Amino acid sequence: MAHPLIRKLEQFTRLSADDQRLLERVTSEHVRRIGPREDIVSEGDEPGEIHLILSGWACRSKQLEDGRGAILAFLLPGDLCDLDNFLLRTMDHSVGALTAVTLAGIPRSLFEDLMLNHARIAQALWSSALIDAAIQREWTLNLSQRTAYERLCHLLCELFLRLRTVGLTQGSSCELPVTQAKLAEATGLTLVHLNRMLQELRAANLVVLKSKTLTIPNLEVLMSAALFNPAYLHLDQAGEASDTAAAVPILALDERSDGLQL
Amino acid sequence: MAHPLIRKLEQFTRLSADDQRLLERVTSEHVRRIGPREDIVSEGDEPGEIHLILSGWACRSKQLEDGRGAILAFLLPGDLCDLDNFLLRTMDHSVGALTAVTLAGIPRSLFEDLMLNHARIAQALWSSALIDAAIQREWTLNLSQRTAYERLCHLLCELFLRLRTVGLTQGSSCELPVTQAKLAEATGLTLVHLNRMLQELRAANLVVLKSKTLTIPNLEVLMSAALFNPAYLHLDQAGEASDTAAAVPILALDERSDGLQL
DNA sequence: CGTCAGGTTGATGCCATTCAACTTAGGTGG
DNA sequence: CCACCTAAGTTGAATGGCATCAACCTGACG
Numbered sequence: 001m002a003h004p005l006i007r008k009l010e011q012f013t014r015l016s017a018d019d020q021r022l023l024e025r026v027t028s029e030h031v032r033r034i035g036p037r038e039d040i041v042s043e044g045d046e047p048g049e050i051h052l053i054l055s056g057w058a059c060r061s062k063q064l065e066d067g068r069g070a071i072l073a074f075l076l077p078g079d080l081c082d083l084d085n086f087l088l089r090t091m092d093h094s095v096g097a098l099t100a101v102t103l104a105g106i107p108r109s110l111f112e113d114l115m116l117n118h119a120r121i122a123q124a125l126w127s128s129a130l131i132d133a134a135i136q137r138e139w140t141l142n143l144s145q146r147t148a149y150e151r152l153c154h155l156l157c158e159l160f161l162r163l164r165t166v167g168l169t170q171g172s173s174c175e176l177p178v179t180q181a182k183l184a185e186a187t188g189l190t191l192v193h194l195n196r197m198l199q200e201l202r203a204a205n206l207v208v209l210k211s212k213t214l215t216i217p218n219l220e221v222l223m224s225a226a227l228f229n230p231a232y233l234h235l236d237q238a239g240e241a242s243d244t245a246a247a248v249p250i251l252a253l254d255e256r257s258d259g260l261q262l
Numbered sequence: 263m264a265h266p267l268i269r270k271l272e273q274f275t276r277l278s279a280d281d282q283r284l285l286e287r288v289t290s291e292h293v294r295r296i297g298p299r300e301d302i303v304s305e306g307d308e309p310g311e312i313h314l315i316l317s318g319w320a321c322r323s324k325q326l327e328d329g330r331g332a333i334l335a336f337l338l339p340g341d342l343c344d345l346d347n348f349l350l351r352t353m354d355h356s357v358g359a360l361t362a363v364t365l366a367g368i369p370r371s372l373f374e375d376l377m378l379n380h381a382r383i384a385q386a387l388w389s390s391a392l393i394d395a396a397i398q399r400e401w402t403l404n405l406s407q408r409t410a411y412e413r414l415c416h417l418l419c420e421l422f423l424r425l426r427t428v429g430l431t432q433g434s435s436c437e438l439p440v441t442q443a444k445l446a447e448a449t450g451l452t453l454v455h456l457n458r459m460l461q462e463l464r465a466a467n468l469v470v471l472k473s474k475t476l477t478i479p480n481l482e483v484l485m486s487a488a489l490f491n492p493a494y495l496h497l498d499q500a501g502e503a504s505d506t507a508a509a510v511p512i513l514a515l516d517e518r519s520d521g522l523q524l
Numbered sequence: 525c526g527t528c529a530g531g532t533t534g535a536t537g538c539c540a541t542t543c544a545a546c547t548t549a550g551g552t553g554g
Numbered sequence: 555c556c557a558c559c560t561a562a563g564t565t566g567a568a569t570g571g572c573a574t575c576a577a578c579c580t581g582a583c584g
Binding site for chain 1: 561562563564565
Binding site: 525526527528529530531532533534535536537538539540541542543544545546547548549550551552553554 | 575578
């Protein structure tokens with residue numbers, strides 16, 4: 001499978017062969033593996049590196065003083081964990097591994113070089129930061145307006161589409177290596193209620209979820225149940241002068257579902 | 263009152279006199295005024311300008327297909343409305359004026375020049391974009407974990423502190439030129455319930471709110487009721503080599519409250 | 525002095541939480 | 555290979571925070 005970061009950035013600009021080699025080199029020098037539940041960066045510190053996820057899942061999370069806390073974002077292969085550290089003084093939240101994670105550490109000085117002397121790469125990195133912000137806005141809307149059921153549908157749609165852009169789906173399936181407790185933290189629901197929503201989703205045959213594998217029999221149906229509008233993911237950017245514009249269809253993916261469709 | 267953008271950016275870097283002049287010029291060429299309820303940018307379009315708020319309040323908002331919608335952010339003087347348009351193809355949400363707003367339009371080409379050829383300015387603008395993202399994360403946490411009451415406290419704390427960094431507070435007071443309906447849209451509550459929370463806040467003497475003026479008798483008490491941790495606003499950045507580091511105290515602002523303190 | 529936006533109040537109901545138990549699956553050591 | 559252990563998932567019943575529906579009040583303005 002291609003390098004997830006390059007794959008992701010190529011959504012935004014066509015990267016030259018030089019740029020690609022540079023990215024590969026930069027992200028292969030300080031690679032380390034960490035286990036589930038370990039922290040990648042913690043609230044308060046300002047590490048000297050920017051971290052990129054090469055494989056595995058992580059999450060941004062933040063706690064209130066009294067212990068309540070939430071997952072604010074899922075981080076997938078190709079995602080940067082702590083762009084904040086490039087310009088801000090301290091982390092205002094934590095990033096933790098949900099599974100075993102392979103991590104590339106990019107020293108700040110190197111990262112600065114990328115941002116200052118490689119316009120194409122810089123543009124793509126900032127684009128992806130803007131999209132992360134758009135995702136965060138959509139999560140805000142989620143919590144504010146969607147029902148528990150819609151919220152869960154929406155989250156699953158988003159994860160599936162994001163995984164697909166980095167080549168981590170197989171047909172209508174993908175890995176979902178997280179517990180229901182984590183999905184609950186991300187949707188702002190209790191574990192108990194999330195479980196019930198998930199069962200409704202299964203009963204309606206909108207998803208099949210077994211042994212950490214998610215299958216979406218009919219993505220369009222799930223999307224409409226979620227009131228999902230993929231615009232916020234900006235999947236259609238396809239860097240100017242790109243010659244692969246029509247490569248990935250966004251919506252047309254339904255392997256015929258054989259169950260009832262709500 | 264000083265230029266709100268310059269005032270805001272000076273949190274992050276000391277800007278040279280040249281940089282300041284440049285910013286002043288760039289933000290004074292396409293100034294226009296719009297009335298409350300008018301849109302500044304709308305979902306779907308890609309205007310040729312980046313918009314900056316010089317005075318007045320605006321909000322980011324997003325709707326679901328069935329009409330439900332939410333306010334995702336408040337935009338105050340010094341805030342950019344649509345940085346998205348600098349790198350992304352289309353707006354995935356709208357920005358609308360809440361009051362009469364004075365707006366500076368910065369042509370894309372000019373903005374690009376700022377970003378590419380004026381490192382200090384670019385760094386400050388991106389820093390402020392990262393902080394906007396941090397604010398969005400905090401709003402996510404708000405909706406996910408804080409109670410209605412805490413949420414309202416938190417919003418008022420945030421607005422007050424943000425207004426203070428651009429010099430729009432007077433002592434423990436500031437303008438709050440929005441209706442309860444808008445506060446409800448921003449906190450994910452119904453108008454009715456927001457009204458009740460506000461009354462509780464008044465009864466506890468945590469805020470005084472009359473004729474669009476908000477007074478916070480004791481900010482520390484309000485902050486603790488909100489479980490407010492100002493770290494996410496990164497108010498302490500005070501650009502390296504800044505000589506005004508100790509200028510603005512963050513927490514020490516309590517005019518003695520004369521009411522009961524929870 | 526009528527009108528309308530903004531604000532306030534009461535009654536009722538539901539979505540999601542809470543508490544508490546139970547089941548299942550996966551892993552580990554005897 | 556079974557006994558045990560723990561994490562993960564499931565189910566039931568009761569409670570409550572916030573929504574909903576529906577009035578009513580208030581002040582600003584023409």
